[in-house]
Amino acid sequence: xxxxxxxxxxxxxxxxxxxxxGVGLSLQFGVTNFVNFAYxxxxxxxMYLTLILGTALGLSVYAALPIxxxxxxxxxxxxxxxxxxxxxxxxxxxxxxxxxxxxxxxIIQSGLLAVWGAQFQKFSLGPSQPLHLGPFIFTPxxxxxxxxxxxxxVVIHVLLRYTRLxxxxxxxxxxxxxxRVVGINTTWLTDWTWFISTAMAGLAGVxxxxxxASFTPSTGFGFLLVIFAAVxxxxxxxxxxxxxxxxxxxxxxxxxxxxMDSAYxxxxxxxxxxxxxxxxxxxxxxxxxxx
Amino acid sequence: xxxxxxxxxxxxxxxxxxxxxFTVEAQSTVGLIGPNGAGKTTTVNLISGRLPxxxxxxxxxxxxxxxxxxxxxxxxxxxxxxxxxxxxRALTVMENMLIASQLxxxxxxxxxxxxxxxxxxxxxxxxxxxxxLLELFQLTxxxxxxxxxxxxxxxxxxxxxxxxxxxxxxxILDEPLAGVNPTTARNIAEYIExxxxxxxxxxxxxxxxxxxxxxxxxxxVMAEGSVLAEGNMxxxxxxxxxxxxxxxxxx
Amino acid sequence: xxxxxYYASVLAIFACIYSIxxxxxxxxxxxxxILNFGVYAFVAIGAYTYALFTLGxxxxxxxxxxxxxxxxxxxxGLAAAAAAGGIVAWVLxxxxxxxxxxxxxxxxxxxxxxxxxxxxxxxxxxxxGWDGVSGVxxxxxxxxxxxxxxxxxxxxGLSLVILVLVVWLAQxxxxxxxxxxxxAVREDELVVESxxxxxxxxxxxxxxxxxxxxxxxxAMLAAYVGAFNPSAFLAGETFFVWAALLIGGSGNNWGAILxxxxxxxxxxxxxxxxxxxxxxxxLIEAFRYVIIGLLLILTLKFRPQGIIPERSDRFERAARRNxxxxxxxxxxxxxxxxxxx
Numbered sequence: 001x002x003x004x005x006x007x008x009x010x011x012x013x014x015x016x017x018x019x020x021x022g023v024g025l026s027l028q029f030g031v032t033n034f035v036n037f038a039y040x041x042x043x044x045x046x047m048y049l050t051l052i053l054g055t056a057l058g059l060s061v062y063a064a065l066p067i068x069x070x071x072x073x074x075x076x077x078x079x080x081x082x083x084x085x086x087x088x089x090x091x092x093x094x095x096x097x098x099x100x101x102x103x104x105x106x107i108i109q110s111g112l113l114a115v116w117g118a119q120f121q122k123f124s125l126g127p128s129q130p131l132h133l134g135p136f137i138f139t140p141x142x143x144x145x146x147x148x149x150x151x152x153x154v155v156i157h158v159l160l161r162y163t164r165l166x167x168x169x170x171x172x173x174x175x176x177x178x179x180r181v182v183g184i185n186t187t188w189l190t191d192w193t194w195f196i197s198t199a200m201a202g203l204a205g206v207x208x209x210x211x212x213a214s215f216t217p218s219t220g221f222g223f224l225l226v227i228f229a230a231v232x233x234x235x236x237x238x239x240x241x242x243x244x245x246x247x248x249x250x251x252x253x254x255x256x257x258x259x260m261d262s263a264y265x266x267x268x269x270x271x272x273x274x275x276x277x278x279x280x281x282x283x284x285x286x287x288x289x290x291x
Numbered sequence: 292x293x294x295x296x297x298x299x300x301x302x303x304x305x306x307x308x309x310x311x312x313f314t315v316e317a318q319s320t321v322g323l324i325g326p327n328g329a330g331k332t333t334t335v336n337l338i339s340g341r342l343p344x345x346x347x348x349x350x351x352x353x354x355x356x357x358x359x360x361x362x363x364x365x366x367x368x369x370x371x372x373x374x375x376x377x378x379x380r381a382l383t384v385m386e387n388m389l390i391a392s393q394l395x396x397x398x399x400x401x402x403x404x405x406x407x408x409x410x411x412x413x414x415x416x417x418x419x420x421x422x423x424l425l426e427l428f429q430l431t432x433x434x435x436x437x438x439x440x441x442x443x444x445x446x447x448x449x450x451x452x453x454x455x456x457x458x459x460x461x462x463i464l465d466e467p468l469a470g471v472n473p474t475t476a477r478n479i480a481e482y483i484e485x486x487x488x489x490x491x492x493x494x495x496x497x498x499x500x501x502x503x504x505x506x507x508x509x510x511x512v513m514a515e516g517s518v519l520a521e522g523n524m525x526x527x528x529x530x531x532x533x534x535x536x537x538x539x540x541x542x
Numbered sequence: 543x544x545x546x547x548y549y550a551s552v553l554a555i556f557a558c559i560y561s562i563x564x565x566x567x568x569x570x571x572x573x574x575x576i577l578n579f580g581v582y583a584f585v586a587i588g589a590y591t592y593a594l595f596t597l598g599x600x601x602x603x604x605x606x607x608x609x610x611x612x613x614x615x616x617x618x619g620l621a622a623a624a625a626a627g628g629i630v631a632w633v634l635x636x637x638x639x640x641x642x643x644x645x646x647x648x649x650x651x652x653x654x655x656x657x658x659x660x661x662x663x664x665x666x667x668x669x670x671g672w673d674g675v676s677g678v679x680x681x682x683x684x685x686x687x688x689x690x691x692x693x694x695x696x697x698x699g700l701s702l703v704i705l706v707l708v709v710w711l712a713q714x715x716x717x718x719x720x721x722x723x724x725x726a727v728r729e730d731e732l733v734v735e736s737x738x739x740x741x742x743x744x745x746x747x748x749x750x751x752x753x754x755x756x757x758x759x760x761a762m763l764a765a766y767v768g769a770f771n772p773s774a775f776l777a778g779e780t781f782f783v784w785a786a787l788l789i790g791g792s793g794n795n796w797g798a799i800l801x802x803x804x805x806x807x808x809x810x811x812x813x814x815x816x817x818x819x820x821x822x823x824x825l826i827e828a829f830r831y832v833i834i835g836l837l838l839i840l841t842l843k844f845r846p847q848g849i850i851p852e853r854s855d856r857f858e859r860a861a862r863r864n865x866x867x868x869x870x871x872x873x874x875x876x877x878x879x880x881x882x883x
Contacts, residue, residue: 103842110828264664267657281646397719397720410719
C-alpha cells in the first residue's frame with residue numbers, strides 16, 4: 001500500500017510538470033487551432049538557457065527562472081512571426097502548419113545539438129534531502145516543482161478569468177469565427193498567446209530537468225507525446241482540462257511504473273493517448289463534443 | 292419509393308427535425324420548401340445517411356435506410372447533390388464524372404493488379420456514357436479541364452451531370468438554383484425536366500417558388516422541423532398556415 | 543577512380559532504398575491524404591522481419607538473442623517483410639483510420655511508432671534489444687561470392703530492379719480507377735462517399751500498400767547494411783522521409799523519387815565543406831539536420847507543391863493565371879467557392 005502512495009506522490013510531481021506544459025500547449029492550440037510540434041523543443045530551450053545562465057553568470061536555477069521564462073516566451077513570438085504567421089495569413093491548411101512546426105522543431109533540436117552535442121547535461125544543484133510527509137516522501141526540490149506548478153496554474157486562471165487577454169483567448173477558443181467577426185485584434189492576441197505558451201514551455205522544461213536530473217537536445221521532444229496524452233485526455237484547447245489530464249496521466253504512469261517495467265512508463269501514457277483518441281477524442285471532460 | 296416516418300433529430304439544445312413524415316411516390320417530382328431553419332437540409336442529411344436519426348424510420352424502396360452510412364444508401368440508388376457545389380477541383384471534368392459512376396468493383400487493389408484489361412474495357416463504356424451526359428449538359432468541350440477552373444454556373448451543371456452519372460433511382464437536389472442568374476436557372480430547370488422524363492424520382496429543395504411550381508407535381512412545406520402542409524402549388528399558396536410561416540413573403 | 547565510383551554506388555543504393563520508402567509514403571499522403579508520421583516504424587518492421595527470417599538460428603550463449611532465425615533466402619525474407627508490414631498496417635489502419643481526423647492520426651502514428659521503438663529496445667529476447675541484430679547475410683552472396691566492390695555494384699543492380707518494380711506498381715495504381723478515387727478522397731471525402739464509396743476501406747487499402755512499400759525498403763536496408771537496431775529508427779527519421787516527399791513534390795511518383803535522392807545527397811554532400819571539429823563531432827550532423835529543416839520550411843513557404851508538382855497543380859495554376867489575365871469580369875452567378883479540403 002505504501003508503494004502505491006509513494007508512486008502517487010511521484011505521480012503528483014510528474015503531473016505538475018505535465019500540467020505546466022499542457023496548459024501552455026492547450027492555450028496555444030485553443031487560439032491558433034493547429035498543433036505545435038515544436039513545443040517540446042521550447043522546453044529544451046529553457047533547459048539549455050538555464051545552463052548558459054548558470055555557467056556564464058553563475059545564476060542558480062531558481063534565480064535564472066524569470067529570465068528563462070521571458071526569453072523562451074520571446075523565442076516563441078519570434079518563431080511565430082518569422083515562420084508560422086505568414087502561413088496563417090495565407091490561410092494555409094493546418095496540416096501544412098503542423099509540418100512547418102516539425103521543421104522548426106528539427107532546427108531548434110539540431111541547433112542545440114550543434115552547440116552542445118548529444119551528451120547528457122545536468123544542472124548544478126546540490127543534493128536534496130528527502131522529507132517524510134505522512135505516507136509520502138518528497139525532496140524540497142520536488143516540492144518546489146509542485147509549488148511552481150500551483151503558482152503557474154493560479155496565474156493562468158487569473159489571466160483567463162479576469163484579464164482582457166484571457167477573455168479574448170477564451171472567445172477565440174470557444175467561438176472562433178464569431179471572435180474574428182467581433183474584431184479581436186488577432187496580431188496582439190497571437191503574439192501574447194505564443195509568448196505565454198512558450199514561456200510556460202520554458203518553465204516546464206526547467207522543472208522537467210530538475211525532476212529527471214539530466215537532459216539532451218531531444219529531451220523536450222521526447223516528452224511531447226506525454227504532454228499530448230494529458231492535453232487530449234483533458235480536451236484539447238481546454239487549459240483546465242489539461243490540468244486534470246496532467247493529473248491523470250502523471251499519476252497513472254507513475255503507479256504503472258511501480259508495477260511494471262519502468263521502461264514502459266511512457267508507453268502507458270502513449271497507450272492512454274491512443275485509447276482516448278479512438279474512443280473519445282474530445283477528451284473526458286468536454287461537454288459539447290468539438291473533436 | 293421514399294417514406295419518412297416520424298423522424299427526429301436534435302443538435303445539443305436545438306431540435307432541428309421534430310416528427311417529420313412524408314412520402315415521395317416513385318417517378319414523381321416533389322418539391323420541399325420552407326423558411327430557412329425549417330430543417331430541410333437536415334432532413335436530407337438524415338435521408339442520405341450523412342447523419343443518424345434520433346428516432347423514426349426512413350424507408351427507401353421498401354427497405355429501411357435510417358442510420359446507414361452514406362455510401363450504403365448511395366449504392367441502393369439514392370443520390371443527392373449539395374447546396375454549395377462540391378466539384379472535385381483537382382480532377383478533370385471527365386474524372387469527376389467517372390467518380391460518380393458505379394465502378395466500385397474496379398477500384399480494388401487485386402483487380403487493378405490482375406484484371407487491368409477488364410478494367411480498361413469497362414472504363415471505355417463508362418467514358419462513352421459520360422460523354423453522352425456531358426453532351427446533354429453542353430459541357431463536352433470542358434471534359435479535360437480541371438473542375439476548379441469552371442465558372443459557377445458550369446460547376447452547377449457538372450454537379451447535375453455527375454449525379455445523373457450515378458444512375459440513381461431517386462435524386463435529391465439541394466437548392467439547385469441557388470445563386471445562379473436567371474438564364475442559367477432556366478437552363479437548369481430544363482435539365483431537371485429532362486431528368487423527370489427519364490423516369491427518375493426527384494425531391495427538390497428550393498426557394499425559387501416559380502421554378503418549384505413549374506417542375507413539381509407536389510410540394511411539401513416544412514417549418515420548425517416538421518411538415519406543415521402538402522399538396523400542389525395552388526393549394527399551398529392558399530394555405531393560411533404556409534403564408535404565416537413565410538411571414539407574408541411573396542408566394 | 544574506384545573509390546569515387548564505390549562512394550557513388552553507396553549513395554545510389556541509399557537513394558534507391560529511400561525512394562522505395564518515399565514512394566510508399568506518397569501513396570498514403572500524396573495520393574490519399576493520410577497523415578502517417580510513423581512511416582519509419584514500418585521500415586523497422588520490414589528490416590527486423592527480414593533480419594529475423596534470413597539470420598541463422600540463434601546460438602544460445604552468443605552475443606545476440608532473437609526469435610526465429612529461419613535462414614531463408616533473400617526473396618522469402620523480402621516477402622515476409624512486406625507481409626509483416628501489411629498485416630500491422632491492416633490492424634493499425636482498421637482501428638485508427640476509421641475515426642481519426644488528420645492531426646490526431648498523426649499523433650497516433652507517432653505514439654504507435656514510439657511504442658514499437660520501446661518494445662524493440664527493451665524486449666531483448668525479440669531482436670536483441672538496444673544493440674539490435676547484426677550479421678544479416680548478404681543476398682545471393684553465398685552463391686556469387688563477389689569481392690567487396692563488385693558486390694556493391696551487384697546490390698545496386700538489385701536495388702534498381704526492386705525500385706523499378708515499385709515505380710511500375712505505383713504508376714499503375716495512380717493511373718487506374720483506384721488512384722483516381724484516392725485522389726478524389728483526398729479532395730473531398732464527402733462527395734466520394736455520396737457516390738457510394740466506402741472511404742474507410744479505400745483509405746485502409748492505401749495505408750496498407752504504403753506500409754508494404756516502406757517495409758520492403760526496410761528489408762533492403764537491413765540486407766545492405768547487414769544490421770539493424772532501434773537507434774536507426776528514432777522519431778526524426780520519419781521526418782526525413784516527409785521532407786523528401788514534400789520537397790521533391792508529393793502527389794506524383796517522380797517527385798517522390800527526386801526528393802528521396804535529394805535529401806540524402808544534400809545530407810551527406812551539403813556539409814562537405816565544413817571542417818570537422820574534433821571536440822564536437824555532432825556539429826556536422828547537426829548542421830545537416832538544420833539544413834533539412836530549413837529546406838522543408840522554405841519549400842512549404844515558397845513552393846508548397848514541391849519541386850515536381852502534381853500534374854493537376856501545374857494546369858490549375860496556369861489556368862488561374864490565364865483567367866486573371868483575361869480582363870473579362872468573372873460572371874456574377876458564381877455560386878460561391880466550395881469549402882477547402
